[in-house]
Amino acid sequence: MIRERYLNLAIMLALLAVPLWAWVSDEPFTITLATRVAILALAGVGLNLALGLGGLVSLGHAAFFGLGGYAMGILAHHAQTYTPLMESPFLIEGTKSMPVIWLVAVLVSALAAFAIGLLSLRTTGVYFIMITLAFGQMFYYFTISWPAYGGEDGLSIYVRNGFPGLNTLDPIQFFGLVYGVLALVLVFSATLARSRFGLALAAARQNEERVRTVGLDAFRLRLMAFTISGAITGLAGALMADLNRFVSPTMFSWHMSGEFIVFIILGGVGRLFGPVVGAGLFIILEHILGGLSEFWMIYLGALLLAVVLFARGGLIGAFSGPEVGHD
Template structure:
């Protein structure tokens, strides 16, 4: 049976919305938390999909932005909750527990860092790019470990989840609602961007760089902008992830997480709008069900992944629609 991608997208989003509501009715808050986790991971992977899927930049260091978002939330909330002042030289702040402000800060900081990493790493392509992004990601990991003021290796606990005007974020379904809404907004923007002149140009830089240059566009600038946007979205997801766990630690910067974000995209389908969302749902489900069966579920994940790479092309969406490529 072949179905269209649009149909799959609708089913997945509806399912992701109905599951927590059903869990609320059945009084199973843990399922809501699992769904929130899937939504937040999906958001992070949508960010990466912009760079990796559309722009063909295989970044193995996106955990850097995820962690930066997390630590932005952790540091701002830490100062607000301990009534201490964060002094940054030029300006100082007393921190905040307001989610919108935290999101904005997380996105701005991630975007700035993405700009610098992009400036350096986009001078190169291919394998160099992979290794350099991986190395910069690791740089933040070690920096977070040695930064004793904010918990170092032990991480930083935030005891009360940050607030959103008019909502009680400590109620799981309300926090899910916030995350789900953000995911939908970002997916909408992603779809618009994909179809915009910028998206088309980005797609073209992935396919034939020299032709983009020949029509008078600057491929490096296009790729850099995409990388910055991608970092900002992943940073936003990091802030939400930290709020979900009420905890940040250097593991948010770990290279395994960067790898897992790529895995999410590939399970669903590279460069597809809903690829990361499907990937995140499958991943969280695998983690939950296989993890309950055996502590060594990563072995099976590895085998599944190998099979996808060696035998299946186009991820789950490709399998269902019968179309390998995302850009037909």
């Protein structure tokens, strides 16, 4: 068995090596695939805070992914058409600057996660799953029927937004940026899991009564975790929108939420790098199976079923053995 830490390092290096090799051999499509992996992994890392650490099975994280995407779409749309977002009571203009867009995406999705969490965390178990799913769909149907930003057709952004000091239109530079964000969020996520907050949250997942006995409020811990988790997934949404230069209601679709959970399961629940491996595997499968058959989703479904029924612990679990101290 390999120590999980070394495995994580190898995963991170592999995710860096593949696009660098593609850059050297001039294959921009592979760089784009690697960028997609990194962005989807980021969304999965966000969800994993709620799901892996907090035990909150949210089937509505596409809501935050979509909100982040539309934060980018709406701001950049106003900037490219030179129309202000709002004129009264004060002037708000669109922007093409990534840091500003990221900040807005994080704030908007954190706010939405806080509001949804406030309502749905009153319940547990299967209620929580259904309610997060329903609220996620609410955003989906709202974007479809709201005509101002493209409705069902979505919004196209013609030029990728800028980041100071980088040429974001160059695939390898944009990948580097996304990779940096992913690395920072992974460090943040690891620190959070080891902090007093993270320990209390994990304890609330394992035994809520004991957590209450020592005077901690499990609801608050979960609400906090859900909010941070939503914010990270929102950031991933903004990056995905910039990768595609396009946002549409499908970002809000509940299949998206399902796929985020799939990344976590394929990689291993509660593992820091689980979503990174899962997202990588998902994209590789999509690429290989998609080349074999138009109906590749059948194979994906069968594989997923096999992993759930027979191979618990995911890919990282298969290589590094059962996690120490995990329930």
